[in-house]
Amino acid sequence: MRNLLPIVRTNDSHAGGRSALTCRFRCGDACFHEVPNTTANPYVGDVIAGALSRRSVMRAAAVVTAAAAAGTAANVAAAPQAEAASADRWHKPGKPGNKGARGLRFAPVAPNTNDAVTIPEGYGQNIVIRWGEPILRGAPAFDPDNQTAKAQAGQFGYNCDFLALLPLPGERNRQILVANHEYTDEVLMFRDYDEDNPTREQVEIAWAAHGLSAVVVEGDRRTGKLTPVPRHHLNRRVTATTEFRLTGPVAGSDLVKTSADPNGTKVLGTLNDCAGGVTPWGTTLHGEENFNQYFANASRTTDKRYGMPTGGSDRKWELFDKRFDVAQEPNEPHRFGYVVEFDPYDPTSTPRKHTALGRFKHEGATVRLTHDGRPVVYSGDDERFDYFYKFVGSKRMKKGYSRAVREHNLSLLDEGTLYVAKLTGDSPAIEIDGTGKLPRDGEFDGSGEWIPLATATADGAVSHVEGMTAEEVFVFTRLAGDKVGATKMDRPEDIEPNPHTGKVYLALTNNSARGVGSNAKPDEANPRNANKHGQVLELTERWNRADSTKFAWSLFLVAGDPEDPATYFAGFPKDQVSPISCPDNVAFDRYGNLWISTDGNSLGFHDGLFGVATRGDRRGELKQFLSVPIGAETCGPIIQERRVLVAVQHPGEVDGATAEKPLSAWPDGPGKLNRPAVVAVWRKDGCDVGA
Template sequence: MTPALGTRFLPITPVASVGAHTRASRDPMTCLLRCGSACDHPEPNRSEHAHVQDEIAKVVGRRGVLRSALLGGTVLAAGGALAGEAAAAPARAQSRDLTRSWFRPVRPNKRHAVVTATGFTSSVVVRWGDKVVAGAPTFDAYRQTVEAAKTQFGYNCDYVGLVPLAGRTDEALLVVNHEYTNENLMFPTGVYTADEVKRLAMYNHGMSVVRVRQGRTPGSWKQVKVLSRCPENRRLHLDTRFRLTGPAVGDPRLRTKADPRGTTVRGTLNNCAGGMTPWGTVLSGEENFNQYFDAGAGVPAEYAAEYARYGITGAGKGWGTVEPRFDLSQEPHEPHRFGWVVEVDPSNASSVPRKHTMLGRFKHEGANIIIAKNGRAVAYMGDDERGDYLYKFVSREKMDPSGTRAARRHNLGLLTAGTLYVARLSGDGSADGQHDGTGRWIPLCDENTSYVPGMSVADVLLFTRLASDKVGPTKMDRPEDVEPNPVNKKIYAALTNNSNRGTEAMPVDEANPLATSMVRSALGEPLTAASGNRNGYVLELTEDGDRHTGRAFSWDLMLVCGDPAAAETWFGGFDKSKVSPISCPDNLSFDSRGNLWISTDGNVLGSNDGIFRVPTSGPERGRVVQFLTVPAGAEACGPLVTDGDRSLFFAVQHPGEITGATFEEQASTWPHTDDFPRPSVCVAYRDR
């Protein structure tokens, strides 16, 4: 773009505007751009119901470790052996199968590279700006246009899914979310006007569908570059039409000037995690949508309570100046059209993606489905905010597994009718020092009936947070990815962290037990105590009688994350001297043997984020082993074990996103193909 005289150029976000931001584990710049520094503000959930209904735990550490004892944890020597490394098993016959391969844990590090376990390597599959659709121009950071962005791979890849391609065993469809943008790193100073930057950022959000093929080395994959033979390739962006489904469709609060019937939404925003359905589609969660709306001439008073509960303040990204629908004073209903679970059919590029109102509206990390014994589809979901809730949805109809066209049409409607529930966890009331107990799924509504006094079905679905507040569920520590294990059928939830846990407004309980955590600011520094739950947990939930459609369940904290040298940590009962330190679990996945794979976001133990393998049963249950680390400033996303368990797909999001970095003064250039960073999807596999 050639700037005209007198135009106003992009102001790089000054460091001072980021703020001190001492309560979160991520870099302040990441927190500002991803979620509007949510941790610096009071959590939107101001309801006063208890966190765990039986009792507020007075003992915060497993096996009765008092909070004061957390101050006395020892620390691994800088540069010394990683926990478990000295006692590692001898070399074994090498296998390409990631579920069986023994590997030496990757050491914590601050490198500007993807570091994999010895014997494995990784390669980039697709980068920000790469061509997706036939006719797309070659990416040029100095000549970006909106029309080009609509055809190129978007920014900040998060969820990664691989969908089989009919009739092919060597090719598949890679489906990826593009969560948010960092204008400081994306755009050179003095080249684009402020309005041009806003529009370019808008169209780097969304999703991509890209055909990929197996490489020569087993487990490796690469993008199919001849786009003329990739009819499924697709970019979903802010002009893409999404159809609303379910009971809330047509509600007056979903209507806008552009959509007076309240049935169709343009675009999807802040897509975080997701999941593949048994019928071959992909679900994507719209998460921190609240930060995209500006106050304009003022925030409409009629929705003050609803906006507040969702963190919609009117302090948006300035998009309202170039797209009026993001101005609350002009379109007060537009925020109600985001915060849904999106369903996309990757195999049909002409299909209209949908937003399912029956699954509720909140800050969806994602949605993941298991087919219950009775044939109904059950979707598990987390609302990613401090003090918010775990949810599940049970379909009214049963899945048709026959594979016919009629069955596919039927299955595509499974998420439009059923019952939405929210979880209440209770401690077991014993003094055994175990973080475990039972729970109940509390019904909120089905497609015809609301179970929340004073609220209609549409009320419940549009303002699910407010509905849940009325029925007393358990406030959790940022429930992110919630995944069914296909092998043992248990449900696993990543509870990433909560810096406010242990305050008067958010006391500890048995499911959220830590008021103090051990952290370190850099490699080699000693562990120190910080307030709140800084390292996170992994919750394991067992549905009563393995009936995923029932109301009762039991639960335990399988992992209390952190440094194994810290007293509060717990690794499923496994020997703490033989595990890797892990902090801030985010995305979860499973391989064919039921091993849990965890990616982290916001490590407060001084190392880059990474991906870990954890057995969920047998003598090695809870043995956390780090498989890889991502570059400095980046978050590890995905992960996905596939291709006969030979391939680990993962996304490297926001590499080099470190406060003060600009396009001209980058903190990282990973993947080192340009003089600026490019968020990318990668695949790891055995190379020897």
């Protein structure tokens, strides 16, 4: 398929393959600031002296000691920083037949720079819903030249990321689609946008375009096509001004009280919701990620650890609402950076922010149950050299649909223990030289432990970190991880347990600062200097128990060009796999195959969705299923038996693009505003995906 528009080149100073525009609006140029984590773990100094309040210290009774030994990418062709690559050498066309692991029997899509969603031969697709399409009663059709905040509050939001499809009993062929709206790119949204002087209406439109959407969708019985059902009573928008309940150990704390909320229990809005998860009790979880960029005029040590701007913010929201000005409302940022729980079956419910899961840049939150029915939530902190976490609940899930049962289950994430991961390699440090060369034992692997940070109960909370109170641990969770010597990772993003095997998979997207200057050197879990392609870690909890505090780990994939000796595909022959760069979101199909969406392909091609077998004689066989258009990132994959869904985020977000001059023709043709959208893909013959 040919390119519809000329190739656009990106700024080669940006990490991965991201454009400067994406770096600016999505994460506030996080990779261009100093690395927030400057601790030399394991760390015993008092990093928060003078920064946190001088409160009585709750010392840990049993802090676990050291473990035993045992972007979007610019998505544009020929990016200057990308490795020279030819798609032809990876394109091994063929018919699905019986080739490949079950669920992955399709002819892989070749790496490409098409300005389209490119899918395997024999598959069809449709756009399910775009930014601006009305979903609430009374909302108007999208009009790019007459946008209003009121209209946007009833329309599908911008930059969809995490997706969930939940059953809708009693309504045949219908499901509830829930989507995150991570961030806005005002340069691509508004014609004649003045970056130095945004209007109040533009700012309020952006507030309304953030948050979540719930919309009922209906499936075509003959294909995998999905279409929205406008004005359904379960359709809902949650925005940056929707009321939320702050729950758990931080609710009511002095650290979260503001002039507008002196009780510290009510927060307006959710920001930068990235990945998420679906709970066994029928709600959805949403991780607030790069929330720091929305605030202005920060100065304190704790704010620096979270990357708060010391001057004005890029979007300048502080000019229209003082809560975004840290100098006026120093506690407002402490009310963001949590996991949000949303009940799509109750349109009158108030969403919750669960403080017991800690405050950091949550990429997502995925749940499984312990053997006795307690929730365990995994979450990565998407920052260079930050950590990944696990929360183990203390209350058991109840079955049933009564209001009392539902209220009980909605409180499950408010009581339990928050842990951070510490990893130890089993090879001598001298064998980890930063090139990605495997150590003598043939694997990057080792052991690890979950170090307890704090425990929340119905009667209060207890800190397990010396020098910090429980409230401080839950609000300044990064500092707690520093204190206990957690392992610095290469941007831990989505993390999800395999429902078939119980093994947990963590996507580590990249880290251009690894081994550079005074930054942390490579280790066995993060083995490459200036890591621009990322890796996927496979974690096995001891006794396969979700509540275990010990685990074994290995690198399942070391991403990049398969012809690069530094790459690794679980031992599978590398001449039989697709190239992959910058793994981000992960999901599983019914066969236990891992599906990976990418963000920041540094090989010179557009981002995509990949499936890889996790067991059997084809373990490590990785195949590209689709690619996304110019400037886009692949997000929110859902893998059903007969349908795959992806969120096509920030299409056309490349350097030099504006609303007046779009540099992608997707999805509505040349000269139209680029509109993030959800896409469904299915087999034209009606058979199961990859069968």
